[in-house]
Structure formats: structure tokens, C-alpha cells
Amino acid sequence: MHEDGFIGRIEWAMAGRALPGQDVSGDRCVVLDTGTGTVLFAVLDGLGHGTAAAAAVDRATRVLAENRAEPLDVLMVLCHRAMSDTRGAAVTLTLFGAEEAQWLSVGNVESHVLTAGPTGPQISATALQSGGIVGYRLPSTLQPQSVPVRPGDLLLMSTDGVEVEPGQGVDLAKSTADIAQELLERHAKDTDDALVLAARVRGASNGTVQREAS
Numbered sequence: 001m002h003e004d005g006f007i008g009r010i011e012w013a014m015a016g017r018a019l020p021g022q023d024v025s026g027d028r029c030v031v032l033d034t035g036t037g038t039v040l041f042a043v044l045d046g047l048g049h050g051t052a053a054a055a056a057v058d059r060a061t062r063v064l065a066e067n068r069a070e071p072l073d074v075l076m077v078l079c080h081r082a083m084s085d086t087r088g089a090a091v092t093l094t095l096f097g098a099e100e101a102q103w104l105s106v107g108n109v110e111s112h113v114l115t116a117g118p119t120g121p122q123i124s125a126t127a128l129q130s131g132g133i134v135g136y137r138l139p140s141t142l143q144p145q146s147v148p149v150r151p152g153d154l155l156l157m158s159t160d161g162v163e164v165e166p167g168q169g170v171d172l173a174k175s176t177a178d179i180a181q182e183l184l185e186r187h188a189k190d191t192d193d194a195l196v197l198a199a200r201v202r203g204a205s206n207g208t209v210q211r212e213a214s
Contacts, residue, residue, distance in 0.1 A: 011202055015184040018193050019050075027161060029197050032068045033068075043195060044089045046087065072093045092157060096201075106130050
């Protein structure tokens with residue numbers, strides 16, 4: 001599965017695939033225009049794989065689409081309630097704008113911001129992962145983090161089915177579609193579903209395209 005597009009100045013792309021031999025992936029990406037100049041990115045990894053994992057994250061996907069204007073901590077609680085009788089999922093939510101990224105992570109979906117450095121891409125920020133399973137047990141405190149973002153910085157989010165060192169093998173000159181696809185092809189594990197999302201703020205608007213990846 002592959003999706004890409006623009007929402008205002010934000011270029012984004014997702015690449016994912018199911019566990020080899022399976023038809024359904026339990027990894028999901030949600031891309032939503034908040035209408036306020038920011039984009040809500042969510043990457044969800046249903047526990048295990050297959051139809052049961054997909055059913056869990058599909059519930060959270062619908063909740064996010066219906067409540068995209070809510071704060072990240074509220075969205076996480078809503079996802080938790082929606083998946084309460086499922087196997088649950090790891091979830092990272094990122095509100096991404098031209099000057100700031102705000103994120104909240106429960107479980108092991110990784111999220112980083114990469115910036116250009118003298119010797120190549122460097123990690124400028126990493127989302128703090130709180131222990132728990134959305135749908136089963138949330139941490140006692142849900143505290144979103146805010147980090148600065150500059151045009152050209154790359155937001156990179158991935159499930160644990162992708163085994164990659166952040167910044168390694170990433171060419172910031174390439175499109176987000178190429179970056180996400182190449183990372184998936186090179187680093188997806190053969191033992192799990194896998195998904196990568198890449199996004200960046202461009203220096204000028206390229207029109208508005210809204211898509212929800214599935």
C-alpha cells in the first residue's frame with residue numbers, strides 16, 4: 001500500500017505492506033487536514049498481525065477522522081476507548097505544522113525529525129515513547145511534546161516492522177514518496193507488518209490535497 005500527496009505546504013507519503021504471506025496488514029496510517037494549517041499524522045500498529053490487528057486499528061482510524069480537531073491527549077483517550085474490546089495497538093500521533101511538531105506516543109511506533117547537517121541527515125528530535133497498549137492500558141499521564149520544525153526538515157514515523165537507524169540511508173533531497181518506499185524496501189522485516197510515513201514542510205504552497213491512507 002502506498003499513498004502520497006500535499007496538504008498545503010506539507011508533502012507526505014506512506015509506504016506499507018502486510019506480513020509476507022498475509023493479505024491484511026495491522027499497520028495503519030492516517031493523514032488528516034485539521035483545517036488550521038497543520039496536518040494530523042497517526043501511525044498505528046495493531047498487536048500481532050492479520051485481520052484482528054486490522055480490526056483494532058480501523059476503529060481508531062474512524063475515531064481520529066471524526067475528532068481531528070481535538071488535542072492529542074484527548075484523541076489518544078478516544079482511540080483507547082474505541083479499541084477497548086480489541087487486542088489494542090501501539091499509536092503515535094503527530095500534529096505537524098510549518099514551525100512546530102507536537103506528538104504523543106504510546107507503544108513502540110517511532111517518530112523522529114531529521115534535519116540537514118554537514119555530514120548528512122541528523123536527528124533533531126525524537127518522540128518519547130510511553131509504555132502501554134492503546135485499548136488495554138494507557139500510561140497514567142499523557143503529555144504531548146512540542147519540538148521546533150523548519151522548512152525542509154523531515155518527519156519520519158515507522159512501526160516496529162521496519163528496522164532502520166533513523167537518519168541512515170535517508171537522502172533529504174528526494175521526495176517523501178521515494179524516501180518512504182526505499183526505507184520500506186530496504187528495512188522491512190519478514191516477520192511482521194511494516195509501515196513508514198515521511199513528511200516535510202516545503203518552502204512554498206503546492207496546493208491542497210487531502211487523503212486518508214489505509
